[in-house]
Amino acid sequence: MVDNIETDVVIVGAGPSALFTVFELGLLDIKCHLIDILPRAGGQCSELYPEKPIYDIPGHPMITGAGLVDNLLAQIEPFRPTFHFDQLVTELETLGTAEAPAFRVKTDADTTFTCKAVIVAAGGGSFLPKKPPIEGIEAYEDKSVFYAVRKMEAFRDKNIVIVGGGDSALDWTLNLQPIAKRLTLIHRRDDFRAAPHSVNAMRELVAAGKMDLRIGQIVGLAGDDGELSGAHFKAGKEDAVEIACERLIPFFGLTMKLGPIAEWGLNLNENLIPVDTAQFETNVPGIFAIGDINTYPGKLKLILCGFHEGSLAAQKVHRYVYPDKKLTFQYTTSSTNLQKKLGVQ
Amino acid sequence: MVHITFIDSSGEKRPVEAEEGSTVMEAAIRNSIPEITAECGGACACATCHVYVDEAFVPLTGEASPQEEDMLDFAYAVQPNSRLACQIKVTPEVDGLIVTTPARQG
Ligand SMILES: Cc1cc2nc3c(=O)[nH]c(=O)nc-3n(C[C@H](O)[C@H](O)[C@H](O)COP(=O)(O)OP(=O)(O)OC[C@H]3O[C@@H](n4cnc5c(N)ncnc54)[C@H](O)[C@@H]3O)c2cc1C
Numbered sequence: 001m002v003d004n005i006e007t008d009v010v011i012v013g014a015g016p017s018a019l020f021t022v023f024e025l026g027l028l029d030i031k032c033h034l035i036d037i038l039p040r041a042g043g044q045c046s047e048l049y050p051e052k053p054i055y056d057i058p059g060h061p062m063i064t065g066a067g068l069v070d071n072l073l074a075q076i077e078p079f080r081p082t083f084h085f086d087q088l089v090t091e092l093e094t095l096g097t098a099e100a101p102a103f104r105v106k107t108d109a110d111t112t113f114t115c116k117a118v119i120v121a122a123g124g125g126s127f128l129p130k131k132p133p134i135e136g137i138e139a140y141e142d143k144s145v146f147y148a149v150r151k152m153e154a155f156r157d158k159n160i161v162i163v164g165g166g167d168s169a170l171d172w173t174l175n176l177q178p179i180a181k182r183l184t185l186i187h188r189r190d191d192f193r194a195a196p197h198s199v200n201a202m203r204e205l206v207a208a209g210k211m212d213l214r215i216g217q218i219v220g221l222a223g224d225d226g227e228l229s230g231a232h233f234k235a236g237k238e239d240a241v242e243i244a245c246e247r248l249i250p251f252f253g254l255t256m257k258l259g260p261i262a263e264w265g266l267n268l269n270e271n272l273i274p275v276d277t278a279q280f281e282t283n284v285p286g287i288f289a290i291g292d293i294n295t296y297p298g299k300l301k302l303i304l305c306g307f308h309e310g311s312l313a314a315q316k317v318h319r320y321v322y323p324d325k326k327l328t329f330q331y332t333t334s335s336t337n338l339q340k341k342l343g344v345q
Numbered sequence: 346m347v348h349i350t351f352i353d354s355s356g357e358k359r360p361v362e363a364e365e366g367s368t369v370m371e372a373a374i375r376n377s378i379p380e381i382t383a384e385c386g387g388a389c390a391c392a393t394c395h396v397y398v399d400e401a402f403v404p405l406t407g408e409a410s411p412q413e414e415d416m417l418d419f420a421y422a423v424q425p426n427s428r429l430a431c432q433i434k435v436t437p438e439v440d441g442l443i444v445t446t447p448a449r450q451g
């Protein structure tokens with residue numbers, strides 16, 4: 001079953017640029033859905049620097065990445081946008097004409113959307129797991145090597161090796177240990193970034209002989225035809241030894257990759273999408289690009305620029321969504337109409 | 346100016362001059378050193394500025410902070426002399442610094 005959702009606008013990404021654009025669209029009575037591969041809103045601010053202070057958000061002498069995202073979410077609350085997390089936008093198909101564009105958007109979770117405009121607010125690309133540069137690892141991917149656990153059953157009664165020292169590594173160690181034949185956690189040092197209670201739970205399992213913890217790194221793989229049989233483990237300067245395993249789950253964090261956007265028929269300039277600076281539209285009418293993903297003369301990859309770009313794009317989006325309505329410029333301070341939409345009147 | 350030599354994974358040497366008070370990562374980016382990505386621009390948030398510090402300079406460049414150690418978990422082939430270049434300050438003491446870059450950052 002494929003769900004189809006009909007809406008005015010689909011926003012690819014849920015970083016700060018996307019979030020503020022929801023506000024600008026909302027003031028113009030435009031409904032939107034946002035899709036992000038991450039499990040939460042905020043893009044780089046949430047994923048890379050939630051606790052770091054930002055000093056150049058206008059009107060905020062200092063605000064943390066997470067604080068900014070919380071405020072943006074509160075600000076767009078009145079417009080009740082719908083978020084679709086943990087989904088990668090894979091396809092974008094143009095259906096309508098240049099004057100009356102329409103689009104079909106698909107995700108890797110088989111959700112489809114039809115809409116009148118698309119705003120690509122994809123930042124540096126989608127956050128995808130980093131792949132360790134172990135020779136030949138590609139041959140094992142999706143068969144024996146996984147960067148995320150989607151179906152736990154695929155790990156039952158297997159010898160599993162998990163690599164990493166953060167929350168994902170520890171959480172999956174604790175979740176998979178009961179169903180694994182044997183689980184080995186490998187980390188480069190005997191110090192973990194993960195939540196202390198999961199580290200303690202892991203250490204108790206090790207002490208009880210129910211799993212193994214080894215300090216070192218994986219330097220190679222053994223197996224045949226995508227079926228893993230062992231991982232070469234190296235501790236410090238010692239010679240590598242083989243740990244028998246049929247499943248390997250490396251957790252080395254996330255990196256931003258352009259991904260499927262390259263296949264959407266948009267002009268690209270060094271992985272960035274060129275736009276005009278009046279409405280931030282791409283070469284395809286009805287598809288806009290805002291925030292870190294776009295490029296134009298003088299472009300700065302700053303959050304405040306993304307805000308500005310979103311607000312101008314919204315004006316043009318209005319023309320596509322309401323071709324017969326004239327837009328009049330209004331201030332939130334003085335327009336009772338806008339204040340009603342914000343629920344403050 | 347402080348002298349730094351970057352040696353890439355194939356052994357090629359690139360000597361550069363760095364400004365005091367900047368970071369080794371900044372010196373690399375300004376001089377277009379390959380094999381240093383520095384995706385996060387020096388915020389100790391990406392681990393794509395991983396370098397190996399020449400043993401002679403390990404005591405002079407200091408130790409990785411706990412936050413840097415956490416980030417190094419995301420780098421590959423980490424060794425005892427691994428550091429994140431954005432966390433190494435350029436000071437007169439490290440003049441002549443030699444760092445080697447890994448073949449891949451991520
Ligand atoms: C360490 C650090 C410090 C920074 N400090 C500042 C600062 O002080 N001031 C400042 O103004 N800026 C700062 N920046 C830059 C700022 O974070 C970015 O400009 C901003 O995040 C861009 O917002 P965005 O919404 O365009 O994209 P992003 O925040 O990159 O969000 C894009 C989102 O789109 C998602 N996505 C992409 N493609 C797809 C797809 N196909 N399917 C599903 N989801 C997809 C991604 O997963 C991501 O969540 C900093 C950045 C870093 C890394």
Ligand code: FES
Pocket residue numbers: 370382383384385386387388389390391392393394416429430431432
């Ligand atoms: S530049 Fe990102 S951690 Fe150094």
